[in-house]
Amino acid sequence: MTPAPPSQKLDSRSLLAILVTIVFWASAFAGIRAGLAAFEPGHLALYRFLVASVALGIYALVARIPVPPLGDLLRILGLSCLGISLYHVCLNYGEVSVPAGTASLIIASGPVITALLATRFGGERLNALGWLGTAISFSGVLLIVLGSGQGLSFARGALLILLAALATSIYFVFQKPLLRRMNPLHFTVWSLMLGTLPMLIFLHGFAAQLRAAPLGAHFAVIYLGLFPSALAYLTWTFALSRVPASVTTSFLYVSPVFAILIGWLWLREVPSAVSLLGGAVAIAGVVLLNLLGRPKN
Template sequence: MNKKAFLMAMITVIIWGSAFAAIRASLQGGYSSCHLVLFRYLIASFSFVLYALIPGVKFRLPAKQDWIRLLLLGWIGISTYHIGVTFGSQTISAGTAAMLIASSPIFTTIIAIFVLKERLERMGWIGLFIGFAGIAIITIGSNDTLTFSPGIIFVLVAALATSVFFVLQKPLFTRYKPIELTAYVTWAGTLPFLFFSPGLIEGIQHATLEANLSAIYVGIFPAGIAYVTWAIALSMGNASSVSTLLYIEPVFAIIVAWVWLQELPSTLSIVGGIVTVSGVLLVNFLGKKKTVGMTIDY
């Protein structure tokens, strides 16, 4: 991985790590999950429109044969993912959500086995088992009362969605610039959110200042800039090497949530997160006969 790819990936990890706390702050400040995902992606979409209109910027229209794939990318990687994370963050801590999202390489590996015909060594299968055991521990310890939280299901669906997103996204980097591809999938992913339009203005007016600033932040940075820096990193470096940096993302998420919201995941959830990441590392460094890259989005 070259230095620029490393720098772009690190910027992404730090910004995405802060997104979980920002989402929680917006939800606690008066936003509904529906209005938050719509508002942040209206901001992100408008930001890309402004960029495309800058004199001298050349934005190519996508080829007709790619329209369906771009729509699917947006609906899966943006719409499904962010609905899962945002709705899930209503009932679980920012750090717990980040650790569950860190499990997405496990789902990527399973998809790669069937779609890309990847083969795992024995250690790979052991790593998958350890990873799912970690997810189970996080689920059990998602709150201090050791009761199941429905937010877990939403975030796991988001983790699965981001895994599918990578498999569909990677081939398009050969035909589109990172910022073009990011803009197209952002616009496509924003369309389903328009269903949540009723009451948006009233929701913004009744939210606290902190909630509104947090929503603007996640619209510009995690939903916009970080997607571009991640796409640049993937286009310039080996995807599997770049993606290893995402294993430290929950650390940033936990630190930001602790400083900003005075919120920490339960001890059992932290243990589960360590077990899950250990399983992911085992799969990717000792368990594969053919390397497949991964990505996690916020």
């Protein structure tokens, strides 16, 4: 995968990469829920990204992925401490006290934050219809949460999840200059491995939890490490190297829609009519943003 300059429109390869990412990230909620039953939040994050780092490290050795220049390596480390380490640790700790539906609503603020940052620092622009599409999609996510019957619970954990949304938005926007001069696959490999390093602070007690955890919890975390982490971040970074960040992240509003579908197929959780309406509204907002939401130059 080679870097390509951002375009105003999605091509089929970028769209496919985004959809693969969103499906795996949507499926991660079940894996996190299963993992938290056996692991502390910090241990869960460490285990997940150790798995991802081992998989990507083996690939890096086989493919002979080069080490970036020191300046770029330090930039990747700084971004990864935010978008990988801080994001996942805050999200895990936040979901201990915040219902999944509320968490998804708070995380849904991420595309809004990303669009604001990309407009201010990335030279990207949305017109009035683009911001309207963003608002419509956010409203759709709100309907999904209300339709799930979980309501809105804003505890201290909610602040951690909001911090996670801010951290990942900064990560998405400020990696763009790096993706213009380096292979997005190489960036992802180094980002996930470097982002794992700060999680080593959770090593204390980790071995004991590994021994005590049931086999199902191990399978859940290994799945999280290989697919929603290693593979999904690769496909996401590939898309982000080709499409503006504000457009790419707008598809995160569709994640709760996939989560509903996965919950129905996997867990036999039948969605309510309000949740289905919310899913339709969220998709409509994304379509509006991507078809009419950017100024025509």
